[in-house]
Amino acid sequence: MTREAESRDELPDWAGAKEFYQKYDPKEIIGRGVSSTVRRCVHRETGREYAVKIIEVTPERLSPEQLHEVRMSTAKEMQILHQVSQHPYIITLIDSYESSTFIFLVFDLMKRGELFDYLTDKVKLSEKETRSIMRALLEAVSYLHNNNIVHRDLKPENILMDDCLNIKLSDFGFSCVLRPGEKLRELCGTPGYLAPEILRCSMEEAHPGYGKEVDLWACGVIMFTLLAGSPPFWHRRQMLMLRMIMDGRYEFTSPEWDDRSATVKDLICRFLQLNPEKRLTADQALQHPFFQSHQMEQGPSVTPYHRFRIAAWAALACVSILARWRRARPVTSELLIRDPYGIKGVRRLIDACAFRIYGHWVKKGERQNRAALFQHQAKALLLTLGEDPDEDGDI
Numbered sequence: 263m264t265r266e267a268e269s270r271d272e273l274p275d276w277a278g279a280k281e282f283y284q285k286y287d288p289k290e291i292i293g294r295g296v297s298s299t300v301r302r303c304v305h306r307e308t309g310r311e312y313a314v315k316i317i318e319v320t321p322e323r324l325s326p327e328q329l330h331e332v333r334m335s336t337a338k339e340m341q342i343l344h345q346v347s348q349h350p351y352i353i354t355l356i357d358s359y360e361s362s363t364f365i366f367l368v369f370d371l372m373k374r375g376e377l378f379d380y381l382t383d384k385v386k387l388s389e390k391e392t393r394s395i396m397r398a399l400l401e402a403v404s405y406l407h408n409n410n411i412v413h414r415d416l417k418p419e420n421i422l423m424d425d426c427l428n429i430k431l432s433d434f435g436f437s438c439v440l441r442p443g444e445k446l447r448e449l450c451g452t453p454g455y456l457a458p459e460i461l462r463c464s465m466e467e468a469h470p471g472y473g474k475e476v477d478l479w480a481c482g483v484i485m486f487t488l489l490a491g492s493p494p495f496w497h498r499r500q501m502l503m504l505r506m507i508m509d510g511r512y513e514f515t516s517p518e519w520d521d522r523s524a525t526v527k528d529l530i531c532r533f534l535q536l537n538p539e540k541r542l543t544a545d546q547a548l549q550h551p552f553f554q555s556h557q558m559e560q561g562p563s564v565t566p567y568h569r570f571r572i573a574a575w576a577a578l579a580c581v582s583i584l585a586r587w588r589r590a591r592p593v594t595s596e597l598l599i600r601d602p603y604g605i606k607g608v609r610r611l612i613d614a615c616a617f618r619i620y621g622h623w624v625k626k627g628e629r630q631n632r633a634a635l636f637q638h639q640a641k642a643l644l645l646t647l648g649e650d651p652d653e654d655g656d657i
Contacts, residue, residue: 278361285357286368288314292375297324297332302371312356313372317365336365339434342411351402353422353432372422372430380423385613386491386518389526395421395429396485397553402431403481404544407474412440416480417455418487445471453500454493455480458508459538475538478547482533489526490518491613494534510536517609525552 286303293300298317305312317336319329343355357368374380377395381387387395399421406413414436422430436450449464457479459472486494494512497503506512512534514527529552535541542550593605603609 278359279364279366282314282357282359282366282368286312286314288316303368311371313369315367315369317367318363319365320363333365335435336367339437340367342434342437342439346406346409346411349402349405351398351428351430352405353430369432370430372424372432374423374425374427376419377421377423377429378418380427381418381488381491385610387488389489389523391427392485392488392526393553394427395488396481397548398429399431399481399484400544400547403477404548406437407477407544410440410442411437412446412474413437413477413480414446415451415455416477416484417452418484421484440473445473447471451476451480453504454495455483456504456507457538458510458536461504461508472538475541475543478533478541478544479538481544481547482530485526485533486512486530489522490515492518494530510534517603517606521606523552525550528552 285306287306289302289304291299292302292313295315297319298315300313300315303312303314304310317332318324319332321329324332340355340358343353346352347354353372354370355367356370357366359366399416403413403416413431413434415433416431420431420433422432424430438446440446447463447469449460451460457472457476459469460476463469463472483493483495495503495506497506514522519527529542529547529550532542532550533547547553593608597605598608602612
C-alpha cells in the first residue's frame with residue numbers, strides 16, 4: 263500500500279479527534295472510569311465550559327471482545343441520551359466524536375460533581391434536602407419509564423450536581439429500552455443497589471426476569487443512604503450482603519433514625535419491597551405524603567384572625583423554646599467523655615471527622631461502600647478529643 267493510500271485510510275480516524283480538538287480545549291481531569299477519563303473542556307469560540315468523557319478503545323488496553331462491547335454500549339448510551347436529554351434532570355449530550363482509538367462525549371458541566379462526594383462532605387442530609395433531591399430523581403426516573411427505558415445503575419455516583427445543588431442523572435451505560443411486557447435477565451449494576459429480583463434471576467433459571475421496578479429499589483437505597491449516611495445493606499463479605507438484599511433485611515437503627523419522621527420511613531419501606539409488584543412506581547412515589555405535604559401551593563389569603571392565631575402560636579413557641587433552654591443540660595467534658603454520641607451536634611461532628619480521616623479509603627465503583635467509614639467512629643472520637651489511639655487499633 264502506498265503512503266498516500268495509508269494517509270487516506272487514517273484520515274477518517276484522525277478527523278473525528280481533530281474536529282473535537284478544533285472545537286474544544288480540554289483541561290484538567292475531573293473524573294475517571296474503568297476505560298474512560300472525564301475532563302473539563304472549554305468551547306473555543308464561546309468560552310463556555312463543558313465536561314468531556316474520553317473513552318479509550320485501543321487494542322493495547324482492551325481485547326477484541328471488550329472493544330466490541332465498549333463500542334456497542336457507548337452507541338446504545340448515545341442513542342438513549344439523544345432520546346431523553348431534553349429532560350431538566352437528565353444530563354444533556356452536547357456533542358460526540360469518534361475515532362478508532364477514542365470516543366469523545368461532550369456533556370453539561372456539573373461543577374459540584376457527584377452526589378456521592380457531596381454526601382461524603384455532609385455525612386448525611388436533612389429531610390428537606392433529601393426531599394428536593396429525591397423529587398428530581400423520581401421525576402427523571404418517571405420520564406425514563408414512561409419512555410420504556412430502564413436505567414439499571416442508579417446510585418449517588420451517577421447523580422451529578424451543579425453549584426445550585428440541582429441534580430442531573432448521568433451514566434446510561436447499563437440502560438436499555440424495554441418493550442411492554444418484556445423482561446430482562448442480565449446481571450448488571452452495582453452490588454449494594456441491586457434489586458433482589460436481579461439476584462434471583464441470575465441464580466434461578468425458571469425466574470421470569472425483572473423490569474423497571476429495579477430502578478425504584480435503587481431509589482429506596484439512595485434515599486436511605488442520604489438520610490442515614492450509610493446504606494441499608496452492607497457487610498464486609500459481599501455474599502452476606504447479597505443475602506441481606508435477597509431477604510430484604512435492613513433496620514432503622516438508633517441514633518441515625520431517631521429524629522426522622524414516620525413519613526420518610528414509610529416511603530423507604532414502600533421502595534424496598536421484596537415483591538416488585540407491590541413496589542411503588544415513580545409516579546406513585548411522587549404522590550406520597552412525603553412530597554405532597556411540602557409542595558408549594560397557592561392558598562387562600564390570610565385573614566386578620568389567622569394572623570392573630572399565627573402570632574399567638576409564635577409567642578407560645580418562643581416561651582417553650584426559652585423554657586427548654588433553661589432546662590437544658592450544659593455540655594461538660596464529663597458528659598462528652600461519658601456519652602459523646604448521645605449529643606446530636608457532637609455526634610454529627612464525630613461522623614464528619616471520621617469521614618475526613620478515613621474518606622480516602624472508600625473507592626468508588628463496584629466495591630465502594632460508605633458504611634465502612636462508620637466502623638472507625640471510636641478512633642475518630644479519640645482523635646477529635648486530642649488523644650492518640652492505641653497502636654493496636656483495628657484499621
